[in-house]
Amino acid sequence: MIPNLNIVPFVSVDHMMKLVLKIGVERFLTELASYIEDDFRRWQAFDKTPRVASHSAEGVIELMPTSDGEVYGFKYVNGHPKNMREGRQTVTAFGMLADVHNGYPVLLSEMTILTALRTAAMSALAAKHLAPPGADCMALIGNGAQAEFQALAFKALLGVRKLRFYDIDRAATEKCIRNLAGLGFDMVACATTEEAVEGAGIITTVTADKQYATILTDNMVGSGVHINAVGGDCPGKTELHRDILLRSDIFVEYPPQTRIEGEIQQLAPDHAVTELWQVITGAVPGRRDPAQITLFDSVGFAIEDFSALRYIRDQLISTGLYQELDMLADPDEPRDLFGMLLRAATATKTGHAAL
Amino acid sequence: MIPNLNIVPFVSVDHMMKLVLKIGVERFLTELASYIEDDFRRWQAFDKTPRVASHSAEGVIELMPTSDGEVYGFKYVNGHPKNMREGRQTVTAFGMLADVHNGYPVLLSEMTILTALRTAAMSALAAKHLAPPGADCMALIGNGAQAEFQALAFKALLGVRKLRFYDIDRAATEKCIRNLAGLGFDMVACATTEEAVEGAGIITTVTADKQYATILTDNMVGSGVHINAVGGDCPGKTELHRDILLRSDIFVEYPPQTRIEGEIQQLAPDHAVTELWQVITGAVPGRRDPAQITLFDSVGFAIEDFSALRYIRDQLISTGLYQELDMLADPDEPRDLFGMLLRAATATKTGHAAL
Known part of the structure; x- marks a missing residue:
């Protein structure tokens, strides 16, 4: 689907909203819950670690990584209760998935809206078994x-x-x-x-x-x-x-x-x-x-975010709701990263002098 | 500089190459080394933690976070030696900075090229004191x-x-x-x-x-x-x-x-x-x-990446070499995340039915 090694698909806030509306919120929540349920069934396949938190007086910034041995994912998320009084979200987030076999990112996505959805899907999934x-x-x-x-x-x-x-x-x-x-x-x-x-x-x-x-x-x-x-x-x-x-x-x-x-x-x-x-x-x-x-x-645990990102990734082809981000340097010859710069200099007519 | 709360400046591979060529590689390396030197001088101001690694048979994926109490930064980086044989980079990376006071990201950047530059700048900085x-x-x-x-x-x-x-x-x-x-x-x-x-x-x-x-x-x-x-x-x-x-x-x-x-x-x-x-x-x-x-x-330590991202951030205004990424959900009323979806539904004429 992504022919160029330098490109990472990115789901913006606007694309996420369009995706939710296209699928419908309730169907989205139901399908997302089933992705979480599938991943909870294979709980032991995951690398699990408590999130990596950086606390300050006003809030916390966290990284939540996990991997199932095939796909690696993490979420960046903050929690600043005082933000609301300043017209900002208490919680914002974004996340990514990568291929464990080569470490290349395969998806970058907004996760402020997605976290709201996965938190609700997780709650309802738990209640299905407990209420x-x-x-x-x-x-x-x-x-x-x-x-x-x-x-x-x-x-x-x-x-x-x-x-x-x-x-x-x-x-x-x-x-x-x-x-x-x-x-x-x-x-x-x-x-x-x-x-x-x-x-x-x-x-x-x-x-x-x-x-x-x-x-x-x-x-x-x-x-x-x-x-x-x-x-x-x-x-x-x-x-x-x-x-x-x-x-x-x-x-x-x-x-x-x-x-x-x-x-x-x-x-x-x-x-x-x-x-x-x-x-x-x-x-x-x-x-x-x-x-x-x-x-x-x-x-809220990293595996739930992993499931949510997996769900989003599976919607990319059918919906086209993403943009292509030029995020990975990809020289024709992998050892020739500097040569990429040289060729860019030639292309922009800056020439060797710019170096 | 960034008037809209939803926007995060993103430096793509193409923009990074143009930035390096505009500044000139040697001047870039010298200035970058001085940013690293400044941050090493205030070493004790930083939250320091060994990187968070996820190892697999073929390589490693790591998150490298740090914070100086004002700005938080992290880098995603992989290391897969066998990648070269498959026409991929051994190491690819991207990173971000965020405002510690509200947790909002303020920069997202490619870091494959930037890591190559900061590693070299760090080596030369150490040698300046040791060679x-x-x-x-x-x-x-x-x-x-x-x-x-x-x-x-x-x-x-x-x-x-x-x-x-x-x-x-x-x-x-x-x-x-x-x-x-x-x-x-x-x-x-x-x-x-x-x-x-x-x-x-x-x-x-x-x-x-x-x-x-x-x-x-x-x-x-x-x-x-x-x-x-x-x-x-x-x-x-x-x-x-x-x-x-x-x-x-x-x-x-x-x-x-x-x-x-x-x-x-x-x-x-x-x-x-x-x-x-x-x-x-x-x-x-x-x-x-x-x-x-x-x-x-x-x-390679997280503070060096933090310095490199800080350096890149300081070039944004003067060069304009970035794109605006719609990465943060920003409803007019922060508690009304769902209302954002509703208004998007109205705007796209999908209407309430889509929910």
Whole structure:
């Protein structure tokens, strides 16, 4: 497909939006979830490492690499909670895939939108295995940039149609309800978290403050619910009261990372958790009991980004929604990198003098 | 300079070549070396970590991040020795800089050519502090993609005019001599390494085989020379016989990385080495003695790439040699990422139905 060795296909923000709209958000989320599910089934094939984080007073910048031995991928992602007040995204991201056999990049892509989609797809995939069967009502606590994606992923994968919103900023809730109007939801704006969780079989927390917060207290969580805890995802940033964790069966992506970044940073380092990939392969059960509280302590793992990039790569040929980036120096004779410069000098008539 | 939050300036291979030719290779190398020197002077301001490597049977893919607290940078780079036989570069690379305060990328750049230039600039910068004063003859052992850049950097920074080439493949030597013709060198193609090192005050080894090789044996290295060992740069890949190391004063970039990747992987983990940044600040002496053998055990460190990207970034405005990449999703209201999609749907007349 890419005849020239120097070219790397690049999916811009504009192309990503066109791609999502062409495929349709719900179908996109469903197909993306199945790519993640496929990769979780072959979990042991992957090189896994906690992300490489560079912390500053205002936020964090992370690299999230992984490889399945054939394809290598990584994501660059930042998290700066104060960005929102300056008119910027809290989280921006881009990522790439490369061929393990020769190290050449094969895809570069925006991942701000793609991360929002993969996070929602991952949440819904986990809930498919953990939520009470037939749950069709979800409380959405935190109505920022991730909220609508969560709503649509849970509709697409689990048939959730009833949404109960709460945010400390009423305008955020109103934005969500406006954006999701006409998409088949029965939506209620609630005045408190207590009100939002009433009757909800699934509780999604997706707030953004960088602090130990207590978005949910123990008394708000009834037996039998599934909690999808998305917002607590770095050291010092949690959303749930510790007592909830002690009553829950906890499912995680990659324990060495979740113990540092997830809700379980509040627990002892040997507190029992279940790895989600083992539920997905069927090696261990997900939900066993109608009274059980299940908790997906989501922090986002490199394999999910790898799956998302793989999915995007598989859409390139059929959609043509990418541009060609002249990113790799490719002299005719590989040892003659300097000769490339010489020939460019001749071509531009700069001549040898420029050297 | 960049008014739109979604845009990241990108320097393609073509733009990089035009930039190098516009500035001139020797001036580029000299200015780049001074950026590296400036950053080595403030070494302690940087977040330092050995690179994050993903090894496979055929090569390695690495991420090299660093930050000075204001700017964050990383490089993606692969090393696949067998690539050359398939008509590909052994090493390809790209990198980026981001603003630590908000995590937004501010530059994306090809780095295959840039890495070749920074490696040569780094070698010459080290030699400026370590080589015998007035040395004007250099042996170049290994005449692949890096060789011409080394020659020009040593000419620009140290006034080296005499080059003695050796490569196991005579065609590689011929390529070097052809490429460097007319650039002010006195050049000799040698039949053996022994012949190449005759009378050379500086010996540069820059071969590419991924194995424990012995490019230089002890008897080839006379007293007083400076060895610039560039090719040995990953576990299991070395160029010098261990006895040479035992006779040399060894200078390195970042010991935790060099002990894994450099020539000194052949030595005990506590063998004394000097950190080059301390020579550059003047805290410790470089060359002390005319009979001393100095060895720069070069592996390439993240800060050098950071300096190179900083240099490129400072050329953008004056040269205009970049393109604008639509890489960051930037909704008018930061929490309204989904609304961006909705508005794109309206704009493309796909409408709400596409969701």
